[in-house]
Amino acid sequence: xxxxxxxxxxxxxxxxDKLRQFTQARIxxxxxxxxxxxxxxxxxxxxxxxxxxxxxxxxxxxxxxxxLSSKEVLNRCLPALLLHSEAxxxxxxxxxxxxxxxxxxxxxxxxxxxxxxxxxxxxLVIVIADGxxxxxINHHAAPFLDALLALLQQDNKGSWNxxxxxxxxxxxxxxxxxxxxxxxxxxxLVLIGERPGLSSPDSLGLYLTWxxxxxxxxxLRNCISNVRPEGLSYQAAAHKCFYLLEESRQLKLxxxxxxxxxxxxxxxxxxxxxxSLTSKS
Numbered sequence: 137x138x139x140x141x142x143x144x145x146x147x148x149x150x151x152x153d154k155l156r157q158f159t160q161a162r163i164x165x166x167x168x169x170x171x172x173x174x175x176x177x178x179x180x181x182x183x184x185x186x187x188x189x190x191x192x193x194x195x196x197x198x199x200x201x202x203x204l205s206s207k208e209v210l211n212r213c214l215p216a217l218l219l220h221s222e223a224x225x226x227x228x229x230x231x232x233x234x235x236x237x238x239x240x241x242x243x244x245x246x247x248x249x250x251x252x253x254x255x256x257x258x259x260l261v262i263v264i265a266d267g268x269x270x271x272x273i274n275h276h277a278a279p280f281l282d283a284l285l286a287l288l289q290q291d292n293k294g295s296w297n298x299x300x301x302x303x304x305x306x307x308x309x310x311x312x313x314x315x316x317x318x319x320x321x322x323x324x325l326v327l328i329g330e331r332p333g334l335s336s337p338d339s340l341g342l343y344l345t346w347x348x349x350x351x352x353x354x355x356l357r358n359c360i361s362n363v364r365p366e367g368l369s370y371q372a373a374a375h376k377c378f379y380l381l382e383e384s385r386q387l388k389l390x391x392x393x394x395x396x397x398x399x400x401x402x403x404x405x406x407x408x409x410x411x412s413l414t415s416k417s
Contacts, residue, residue, distance in 0.1 A: 148168070150167070151164070153166065162180070180334070183335065184334060190272070190338060191230075191332060194266075196270070196274050197303070203277070204264075204281070216302075217250075217301070218305070219246070219302055220242070220243055221239060221306045223235040224306075226306065228306075229306040235306075236311065237310035239304070243304075243318075258319060259296045259323070260298050260324070260325060261298070261319050261323075262281070262324075264301060265303075265305075265309075265311060265326060266305060266307060266328075266329055267308065267309075270329060271329065271338035272329035272340040273327065276338065276364055280340065280363055280370045284377055288381075299321050309326055309328055310350075313349055313352045316345070317349045317350060322347065323348065323390065327342060328341050330361060336364070339361065339364055342360040344357060344377070346389050347388075356389075358380050358394055358396070360380075
């Protein structure tokens with residue numbers, strides 16, 4: 137009997153083991169004595185290290201700019217602007233969430249100068265913020281934008297005047313409000329690295345806000361989360377995002393008043409049925 141076979145006999149299988157094929161959650165790990173198997177312990181330690189790295193590894197500017205350099209919509213390339221929040225470094229960003237929600241004055245001034253040269257407001261500004269996972273931006277921002285910009289390019293309901301892509305270092309979701317306000321955009325789409333989990337260190341989140349301005353409440357945003365090949369695919373996320381963009385432009389709102397019906401397949405009748413609530417005595 138080989139050593140691997142001997143070791144496998146020491147592991148007590150968990151009844152939930154069969155369910156592991158359906159989820160990345162840590163279930164049905166089994167046990168060896170009073171502990172978990174060594175392989176599972178090592179996988180946990182690796183996932184924990186990857187989650188820590190996702191938070192602390194800086195955003196790769198050179199790689200991101202190279203990935204974004206070919207992005208275009210309506211046959212024009214979208215330039216990329218490098219911006220920064222009021223959180224000067226990573227430690228400040230983690231200890232002072234409020235500073236990550238605000239764009240620093242130098243970035244605001246630069247956006248206003250750019251805005252002054254534009255004859256009309258932008259329909260949309262796309263903000264790319266490192267958030268709590270630089271891995272999410274490095275891995276998924278560019279392929280997601282490929283899928284979304286292709287849909288915007290083909291939109292037959294009207295053209296989109298899109299602002300330059302804005303890359304914000306040490307940024308949180310609300311920093312997009314400052315970007316949208318400074319560059320004079322009707323709405324903002326924020327791509328941001330979500331808080332890493334032990335099975336998803338590189339999850340990308342999308343936040344859409346109509347009429348962005350400093351102080352916007354979170355209830356006025358729409359969110360699409362877990363964008364990555366192991367979660368919500370780029371095409372599916374782009375489909376949902378495009379639907380919300382079209383609806384928000386028509387309704388002039390986002391948040392709790394804007395529902396995601398991108399997957400609806402049932403046609404609703406225009407007629408309504410009235411029910412009588414009068415009681416019989």
